[in-house]
Amino acid sequence: MPLGIKRNFLPLSIICLLCSSTLGLRINAAVTNGADIYCFMRNGGNTHEPSWQAAYQFIKNKKQGLFKTSPKQAASLIVEEVVQDPTKYADCINYLGDLYTGDSSSIGINNDKELGNEVTSSGESEEKTPKGKYIDRYSY
Known part of the structure; x- marks a missing residue:
């Protein structure tokens, strides 16, 4: 083989x-x-x-780079993916609010009696955050 072809073949094959x-x-x-x-x-x-922990860990590991993906960005990515393909994630739409509130919701159908008990118990046991203190559930 001529020397010129060998010289050009090696860089081309590496690329x-x-x-x-x-x-x-x-x-x-x-x-x-x-x-x-x-x-x-x-x-x-x-x-x-x-x-949430499993999905957030996956998103952090998938994204390469210098900067870390924040939890708010990861939650937004999940919401964007669900909104872009609502037929694929039809069962997941009910859970999207949990990404921002942190409360777990179930899809099960409750009786009116159970709903009344939940409303009265949640109204009585609300904890207020101290003035001037902001609690961010997506803190690092």
Whole structure:
């Protein structure tokens, strides 16, 4: 082989190997997202907190870079994914409010008696935050 062809073949083959390996990783990474994990765990009967921790950890690990993904950004990503594909996440729409309030809600149908008990008990046991103190549930 002439020397010119050998000299051009090596850099070209290295570039092809690098491009093919990164394209394969991107295709596999696009299959699962934070909304898939959150909705799957919630539909499986888990409460908000373990579902949120798993989805948030996945989103943090998936995003490469210098800056850390904040919990508010991760919650927004989950909401965006659910809103973009409402047919795929039809069972998960009921849980989106839990991302911002932190309370777990169940889909089960309650009797009127149970609802009345919940309203009276929640009105009596409300804890007020001290003045001037802001409690952020998405703190690091």
